[in-house]
Amino acid sequence: MENYLTLFETYDVPAAFWANIQLTFWAAIWATLLGTLLALFRISPIASLQFVGAAYVNIFRNTPLTIIIAFGVLGLFGQLQVSLTEDFNLNFFRLAILGLSLYHAAFVCEAIRSGVNTVPLGQAEAARAIGLSFLPAARLVILPQAFRGAVAPLGNVLIALIKNSTVAAAGSVAIEASSLMKTMIEFRGDLVIPIFLTFALGFVIIVIPVGLLTTWASRKLAVAR
Amino acid sequence: MTSEPQPSTSASSGEPLVSLKHVNKHFGDLHVLKDINLEVARGEVVVVIGPSGSGKSTLCRAINRLETIDDGEIRVDGKALPAEGKALAKLRADVGMVFQSFNLFAHKSILENVTLGPVKVKGMKSGEAKDLAMSLLKRVGVDNQAQKLPAQLSGGQQQRVAIARALAMRPKVMLFDEPTSALDPEMINEVLDAMVALAKEGMTMIVVTHEMGFARKAADRVIFMADGQIVEQATPEEFFTHPKSDRAKDFLGKILAH
Numbered sequence: 001m002e003n004y005l006t007l008f009e010t011y012d013v014p015a016a017f018w019a020n021i022q023l024t025f026w027a028a029i030w031a032t033l034l035g036t037l038l039a040l041f042r043i044s045p046i047a048s049l050q051f052v053g054a055a056y057v058n059i060f061r062n063t064p065l066t067i068i069i070a071f072g073v074l075g076l077f078g079q080l081q082v083s084l085t086e087d088f089n090l091n092f093f094r095l096a097i098l099g100l101s102l103y104h105a106a107f108v109c110e111a112i113r114s115g116v117n118t119v120p121l122g123q124a125e126a127a128r129a130i131g132l133s134f135l136p137a138a139r140l141v142i143l144p145q146a147f148r149g150a151v152a153p154l155g156n157v158l159i160a161l162i163k164n165s166t167v168a169a170a171g172s173v174a175i176e177a178s179s180l181m182k183t184m185i186e187f188r189g190d191l192v193i194p195i196f197l198t199f200a201l202g203f204v205i206i207v208i209p210v211g212l213l214t215t216w217a218s219r220k221l222a223v224a225r
Numbered sequence: 226m227t228s229e230p231q232p233s234t235s236a237s238s239g240e241p242l243v244s245l246k247h248v249n250k251h252f253g254d255l256h257v258l259k260d261i262n263l264e265v266a267r268g269e270v271v272v273v274i275g276p277s278g279s280g281k282s283t284l285c286r287a288i289n290r291l292e293t294i295d296d297g298e299i300r301v302d303g304k305a306l307p308a309e310g311k312a313l314a315k316l317r318a319d320v321g322m323v324f325q326s327f328n329l330f331a332h333k334s335i336l337e338n339v340t341l342g343p344v345k346v347k348g349m350k351s352g353e354a355k356d357l358a359m360s361l362l363k364r365v366g367v368d369n370q371a372q373k374l375p376a377q378l379s380g381g382q383q384q385r386v387a388i389a390r391a392l393a394m395r396p397k398v399m400l401f402d403e404p405t406s407a408l409d410p411e412m413i414n415e416v417l418d419a420m421v422a423l424a425k426e427g428m429t430m431i432v433v434t435h436e437m438g439f440a441r442k443a444a445d446r447v448i449f450m451a452d453g454q455i456v457e458q459a460t461p462e463e464f465f466t467h468p469k470s471d472r473a474k475d476f477l478g479k480i481l482a483h
């Protein structure tokens with residue numbers, strides 16, 4: 001037990017989890033914005049936009065996240081010299097956020113689309129009947145109800161995102177939890193199993209409240225019909 | 226019956242407010258509208274009746290292009306229905322629509338349901354829109370429910386709000402697509418009363434309904450549809466007492482038997 005506690009003196013475990021929370025926070029924002037735009041494309045009456053939305057979702061949803069994140073570092077940065085900042089380490093951090101956002105946007109899009117399916121067709125017809133064209137109808141009538149119907153699936157995407165933020169390790173983000181775990185296992189072979197359990201428990205502690213919150217919110221926000 | 230049935234020619238002269246010429250529509254192999262020709266004059270109240278599947282709802286929905294048509298021409302106030310986009314939205318703002326299932330915006334209060342169109346489509350100031358909405362809600366007798374959500378109202382109240390929502394756009398014509406078919410029997414009259422009042426004020430109305438009482442009381446003209454065709458049209462008096470076609474006689478025989 002004393003051995004175990006020395007881990008926390010040597011390694012800053014909370015800071016590593018904090019890095020994952022930051023990755024999740026920014027990726028969640030960008031994925032939501034991009035995912036909403038993609039959902040708009042997919043429900044729009046314009047065939048070419050529908051195609052773009054569907055193509056994006058199918059490409060990014062079906063590509064392993066590890067490949068997307070690794071491409072950020074090796075492809076975008078290594079080959080194409082794309083830099084999101086001058087700071088070397090922060091650049092990897094931002095590229096990881098980019099990869100996480102692009103990947104999860106596809107899932108956000110599909111979650112919102114499942115929310116759109118909870119909105120009866122009559123709502124869109126009524127919106128059109130009072131003279132709202134596609135975008136105002138989507139913004140004022142369809143999407144507000146769709147988001148409220150999509151709280152549970154969006155919560156699932158967020159939970160996946162929290163856990164997937166560890167894949168940033170594949171993108172040279174050395175400060176996040178799974179990277180730190182790898183380092184700790186390397187230097188403290190005597191404590192492999194406690195180290196694993198520590199990180200597993202850390203994620204469980206972060207994820208459980210998110211699950212409870214989305215379950216509560218999906219009930220609270222459900223549109224009464 | 227308090228009012229005399231009015232002759233169908235009582236509406237003002239000039240070109241018809243709504244005109245359909247040689248309108249055809251298919252749903253796959255099903256020919257739902259067969260060469261429909263119809264003119265509705267300003268201020269006229271037209272009731273469309275017929276067995277289910279006769280195309281009457283499709284006809285009603287085609288007039289504000291919730292259903293597209295395969296060929297033919299539909300004009301509202303002299304203008305052909307635009308294909309899509311801003312022009313179509315503008316036309317729809319002039320055509321009020323009341324649906325069978327009310328379709329009130331479920332996430333918005335009763336008041337917001339009525340003000341949304343005037344504010345977002347017509348650019349009315351929110352204070353002005355609120356006054357307009359409250360006066361319309363008062364007119365249909367649901368002004369005391371203004372702050373509630375649609376799901377908190379009875380079906381009859383929701384449908385009256387839907388009428389107020391359509392009226393808030395100051396439409397040139399109102400379409401009613403079976404407005405009382407989803408209502409409990411005791412709520413039908415409150416909606417019909419609101420519609421009769423509207424008809425008396427001179428609103429141009431096209432009403433798809435099974436309510437023969439409303440047709441007798443408020444219609445200038447009854448159109449009988451069957452199998453996608455207009456089989457017969459006449460004043461309510463004429464139609465209900467002396468239907469000409471066998472289809473109409475058969476239909477009336479079935480619904481008026483009890």
